[in-house]
Each structure stands twice: as structure tokens, then as C-alpha cells.
Amino acid sequence: MEAVAIVLAAGAGRRLGIGEPKAFLSLGDAPILVWAARSALACPQVGALVVTAPVGFEDQARSLLAGLGAPVTVITGGDSRQASVRTALTVVPSDTEFVLVHDAARPFVSPDLFSRVLEAVSGEAAGALPVLPVTDTVKQVADGWVTATVARTELGLAQTPQAFRTDVLRESHEALAAEELTDDAAVLERAGHRVRAIAGDPNNVKITTMLDLIAARERVGGPA
Numbered sequence: 582m583e584a585v586a587i588v589l590a591a592g593a594g595r596r597l598g599i600g601e602p603k604a605f606l607s608l609g610d611a612p613i614l615v616w617a618a619r620s621a622l623a624c625p626q627v628g629a630l631v632v633t634a635p636v637g638f639e640d641q642a643r644s645l646l647a648g649l650g651a652p653v654t655v656i657t658g659g660d661s662r663q664a665s666v667r668t669a670l671t672v673v674p675s676d677t678e679f680v681l682v683h684d685a686a687r688p689f690v691s692p693d694l695f696s697r698v699l700e701a702v703s704g705e706a707a708g709a710l711p712v713l714p715v716t717d718t719v720k721q722v723a724d725g726w727v728t729a730t731v732a733r734t735e736l737g738l739a740q741t742p743q744a745f746r747t748d749v750l751r752e753s754h755e756a757l758a759a760e761e762l763t764d765d766a767a768v769l770e771r772a773g774h775r776v777r778a779i780a781g782d783p784n785n786v787k788i789t790t791m792l793d794l795i796a797a798r799e800r801v802g803g804p805a
Contacts, residue, residue, distance in 0.1 A: 584628065586627045586680070586682075587631045588683050589669075590604035590605075614646070616688035617690060621692075621742070623692035634655055639656070654672055666765060667754045681695060683741045684741045694740075695744075697711075698711055701777045708774065709743065709778070710779070712738060713783060715733040716733075719731040740781045749774055750765060754768055
């Protein structure tokens, strides 16, 4: 199967406090965005990329991603994650059966994880995502008081890439355009579709805070 991977890189990275979009910050030999794009295209099933970029950074993204050996379409991202995915889906070819959605902020994703999550979309599963087990005790809290202890055996920490049947993801996003959901698996769940969970990768960390960025740069041997 050949799929299109959507790489979301339109976030402002406000929690980093740098004033520059997170995906364009340096990480070793390349920006964070390039690391994620390289991994996506190293997956044998991925034939093309659609990348969402912040307003004003579209040409920079095209320049960074030129020469990766596969078609790359750069578009302007929306004002929310869901809006960016909806816009990206409009440029995914209509005959594309499967699409992957990945956050550029996870630069250490392995090509194998793209393959495994894509292969999990079959039968009853209209989508699939990698999850990590929750290792800490989870408390439900309200107004500073513990109201319940949640059974962690039934919980998982969601990662990207997430894979979907393209037509189902399009229809689900259109139906739930007015709602704010935090990932595409949640969009399918809310629309009534079944989503399969596979084992995630602890190395597939997300860069959100300055400490995350420092740790990522130390990991690749670059300046903090």
C-alpha cells in the first residue's frame, strides 16, 4: 500500500518561549521538521508528504524539504490542529486510500512505527495509533481534591504517527469541524469509528518545553 503522510509543523511553539516556530529550530544537522520528514519518507509505504507550515514560513519549509526524493506539498496551516489537518486533507489526492498524520514535534520517530501503525488499519479498524502504557498512579482531581483513582491498566499515552482510511478521516473531520479535539484518533472516536491501539515507542518523544529541546539536542550531540 502507498500512503500520504501529513506532517504538522504549523505550531507556534509558545511553550518554548523562543518566539520562533518549533519545527524550524535546529536539532543537530537539521531543523526538527526535517528530522520528522526524513523518517516519514524512509517508510516504504509513504509515497508523498503534505506539510503544514506557519504563515510566512511556507517558502522556508519548501527550501528545507527540497531534494528528499519524494513529492512534498507545503501548505499554510490553520489556526488549530484540526484546521491544519482538514486543510491538508484537501490536497491529498482523492484516490489515496491511507493517510498518516504526524506531529513534526516528534523528530525521533522511526520509519518502522509509520509502517506498523499503517498496517494496523484493517478490518474493523478505520484508524490506528501508537500508545505507551501509563506507569504512574493516576488521580482524578477537582478543586485541589482527589475525587478518584483511575485504573491505569486501561489508559494509554497517545503518540503520532496515526494512520487512517483517508475517506473516513475526511468525513469525520468535516462532521466535527466545530469541535476542538486534541488528535485525529479522537476525531474518529467521536464520529463513531473504531481505532486500534498498537505499542508505541518510548524513544518517540515530543518536544514541547525548553527542557525537551535541550534533551533532544543533547541526544544528537548538538549545542543545547
